[in-house]
Amino acid sequence: MKKKKIITMILAATIASNSIAPIWAFADTNNLNKVNTDKEEVIYINLNNDGTVEGAYAVNIFDNENVVDYGDYVSIRNMNTVDELEYNDGQVTGTNSADKLYYEGVLENIEIPWNIELKYYLDGKEVTSNEIAGKSGALEIKLDISENKKCDSSFFENYALQTTLLLDSDKCKNIKTDGATIANVGSDKQLSYIILAGKGAEISIKADVEDFEMDSIAINGVKLNLNVDVDNKELMDNITELQNAISEVNSGASLLSDGTVTLKDGAGELNNGITSLDSEINSLNTGITQVEDALKTLNSKSESLVSGSSEVSNALNQISDALNDVNVSSENISALVEASSSIQGGIDSLVQGIADLQASANYEAYKNLMLSNGADIDLLQNSNASTSEALKNQIAMLQANKEQLLAAGVEAADQQIITIDTQIELFTQLITLLQGNNAVMYGTESYLNSISNGTSNLLNGATELQVKYAEFNKAIENLTTTLNGLVYNMSTLSSAINTLVTEYSALDQGINDYTNGVQALLNGYSQVVNGATTLVNGTSELKSGAETLVSGTETLADKTTELSEGTTELNNQTSDLDTQVTDKINNMVDELSGNSDEVISFVSNKNTNVKSVQFVIKTPEIQKEEVEYTETAEESLTLWEKILNLFK
DSSP: HHHHHHHHHHHHHHHHHHHHHOOOOOOOOTTOOOOSOOOOEEEHHHEOOOSSSEEEEEEEEOOOEEEEOOOSSSEEEEOOOOOOOEETTTTTEEOOSSSSSEEEEEEEEOEEEEEEEEEETTTTTOOHHHHHHTTEEEEEEEEEEEOTTOOOHHHHHHHHEEEEEEEEEEEEEEEEEEOOOEEEETEEEEEEEEOOOTOEEEEEEEEEEEOOOOOOEEEEEEEEOOOOOOOOOOHHHHHHHHHHHHHHHHHHHHHHHHHHHHHHHHHHHHHHHHHHHHHHHHHHHHHHHHHHHHHHHHHHHHHHHHHHHHHHHHHHHHHHHHHHHOOOOHHHHHHHHHHHHHHHHHHHHHHHHHHHHHHHHSHHHHHHHHHHTTHHHHHHHHHHHHHHHHHHHHHHHHHHHHHHHHHHHHHTSSSSHHHHHHHHHHHHHHHHHHHHHHHHHHHHHHHHHHHHHHHHHHHHHHHHHHHHHHHHEEEHHGGGGGGGHHHHHHHHHHHHHHHHHHHHHHHHHHHHHHHHHHHHHHHHHHHHHHHHHHHHHHOOOOOOHHHHHHHHHHHHHHHHHHEEEEEEEEHEEEETHHHHHHHHHHHHHHHHSSSOOOOOOOOOOOOOOOEEEEEEEOOBOOOOOOOOOOOOOOOOOOOHHHHTTTTT
């Protein structure tokens, strides 16, 4: 922009200097052998109010003593000396006795290099220059300048124009226009427009006017001969730096695109794994619910087990009391045998119940039950562990992609960065959830193994009781054969029964502890059920989040692919940017300097020694008509006539 302003100032100065009367110079008298004499041409063109040509004449300026010149003139006139000039068949000859010779040649029916169209609008209505003189209102002046195809194009292509309007500040307010240099000249506003060689212009000037008048519009044209030396080293260094930066951005965008595609594939695999995990956890939840139902059934039988054990304990106490007070008789012995058989049956049932409990209340049975419902506990634990590791890898990849985006200039508040942060948080929560799931399963294993160990001890004690009581019951069954020696063995039997009562009291206490343990297990397992339900809900949300993640990574992959394609295209388009800029600068310099160094004559192509050609174009002034007032002179009367008039 700064260079453009400097060039405009140079143009204005060049045109202005050529608009001034030429400077006197020493004459070159050594010109006798030339076909035509060195000269300067100034073409004066008077326009009509609408911009059409009214008339034109050329002023030819010579420094030499002998003059030979050519031109198609209606007439010629020596403007500054008394030397005679001859004009025959388009040739002007003569002798110059002064330092400079100026002669005027009137041109007729000429085509100038520019089509000039001038229009006036007052309050939105088109009017003529005569109609607008002295008027007030909203004025718009439109001046259109374009190439005249009927004239030699070299003038349009190589000559710049300076157009100047002078507006009276007292008559013209709120002046608005584009592309003009506005200066104060006394009380007037001077509007100057520079039109480069080979260019046209559409000029619009708007103002609020009162009693409008305006001086002539001046349009001066000169051939550009600007030696513009553009120092573009700093610019080209910056362009090279820009090209390198674009190449680096393109490489980064390509890597980012590859990374997001990998991320998209990983997210797809993760989504598949989470879908499978969701199915497995639903199966696990079903199995856990079934285990809870089984524990409830087992707990519902605990009361019967406790009651039965209490009955056995009471029966043993009764036997003990009976033996202490027994009077040996066959009836008592028979009753004793029947009671002992009942006790044996109860003990056998007790042992079988404990054995059934041991078979169902252990971790292996729990795993088999879960497997029968479609949930492989070992596989699920391994899957949770491997999925956690995969998620950690995905988090590392996301973090790397985020750092690449930030390095590429993407803001932290950008949607892409927010999406990656959301994904990292989601994966971290998923790892915590999977680790919690494994912890639940490990806790269940530990708890069930503890219950199983307690049940084993209980079964061992009950089995030992079963064996001992079987021996005892056998002895009672043989009581009838040994009745004669009963009195002698009664004390031994009583002692054995008392021992049995003591041992069974411990067993009864163990059964009570066992049933309490089953109740506690059921209460604790309800937390497992609640946790499993939460896990199911969490995996459902996780599945939904994974689907959102897949959709987001697909969008991210598409956008980064578009980014990569865009940066690739940008890189391709700017790979020769330095050459493009250099060519553009050269073209602009050519436009400013014109495309021809040769100066040709406007009036005749026979004039081959023309040093300069200048165009001075003017429109008529806009002036309101002045009203002439005729004063009636008072008739001069003599004294006698004045006296006579007194009596009339």
